[in-house]
Amino acid sequence: MLVLSRQRDESIMIGDNIVVTIVDIRGDKVRLGINAPSEIPVHRQEVYEAIQRENMRAARLEPGDTQDIGKFAGRGNNGPARPPEGPRR
Amino acid sequence: MRINTSRFGRIDVDPADVLHFPSGLPGLEDCRDWALLADADNDALGWLQSVARGDVALAVVSPRRFVPDYQVRIPRSELTPLALSDMRQAQVVVVVGKTATGLTLNLKAPIVINLEARTGRQVVASGELPLQYELTNQRPPLKKSA
Numbered sequence: 001m002l003v004l005s006r007q008r009d010e011s012i013m014i015g016d017n018i019v020v021t022i023v024d025i026r027g028d029k030v031r032l033g034i035n036a037p038s039e040i041p042v043h044r045q046e047v048y049e050a051i052q053r054e055n056m057r058a059a060r061l062e063p064g065d066t067q068d069i070g071k072f073a074g075r076g077n078n079g080p081a082r083p084p085e086g087p088r089r
Numbered sequence: 090m091r092i093n094t095s096r097f098g099r100i101d102v103d104p105a106d107v108l109h110f111p112s113g114l115p116g117l118e119d120c121r122d123w124a125l126l127a128d129a130d131n132d133a134l135g136w137l138q139s140v141a142r143g144d145v146a147l148a149v150v151s152p153r154r155f156v157p158d159y160q161v162r163i164p165r166s167e168l169t170p171l172a173l174s175d176m177r178q179a180q181v182v183v184v185v186g187k188t189a190t191g192l193t194l195n196l197k198a199p200i201v202i203n204l205e206a207r208t209g210r211q212v213v214a215s216g217e218l219p220l221q222y223e224l225t226n227q228r229p230p231l232k233k234s235a
Contacts, residue, residue, distance in 0.1 A: 051198045054186055069131060072155050072226070073150075
């Protein structure tokens with residue numbers, strides 16, 4: 001890991017299009033400003049890792065696991081997907 | 090386009106129906122192309138099937154059918170990569186998970202689809218939302234996000 005010291009209002013450039021700026025330092029909390037192209041997602045690491053773990057767990061589900069899900073659904077005939085071949089009914 | 094899936098056997102998908110996820114999904118970064126399939130038994134459920142990996146599929150639902158007060162607040166920076174100027178051009182689905190107690194919905198990281206451009210992305214919604222919202226017959230009201 002590259003470790004740099006920065007003071008408030010100083011910045012770090014990552015690659016040629018990402019800039020991290022120290023916006024504020026208060027006690028043990030640092031506020032960071034991040035300028036990056038919109039296609040590069042930026043997240044708190046623990047949030048991203050939690051989503052990764054949840055996706056990997058969810059990717060193990062089989063149709064047998066979800067067959068009772070309909071009992072939790074409200075009214076409405078807009079399912080999340082169209083069937084591959086034409087309307088269902 | 091033919092996909093040999095582990096759950097649904099061999100299926101044929103129109104390439105025009107395939108959704109492209111430029112960043113894949115967290116944990117499934119290499120899976121960039123997906124087909125959205127209807128579940129055979131359940132019209133409330135869909136399956137997001139990876140084109141490249143036949144063993145990878147996620148069960149997804151329209152969140153409002155299960156959580157009527159679910160309001161997603163998505164930062165604009167999350168919508169721009171999808172070329173969406175507003176949420177009305179989008180379809181939002183959430184991933185179904187499972188814990189020891191039962192089925193859950195990932196309300197914190199919904200999947201947003203640009204139907205016209207056939208692109209998609211999993212985004213992190215603002216506010217305190219559960220990664221594992223438990224589906225039970227008593228539906229607790231969702232706290233309003235900050």
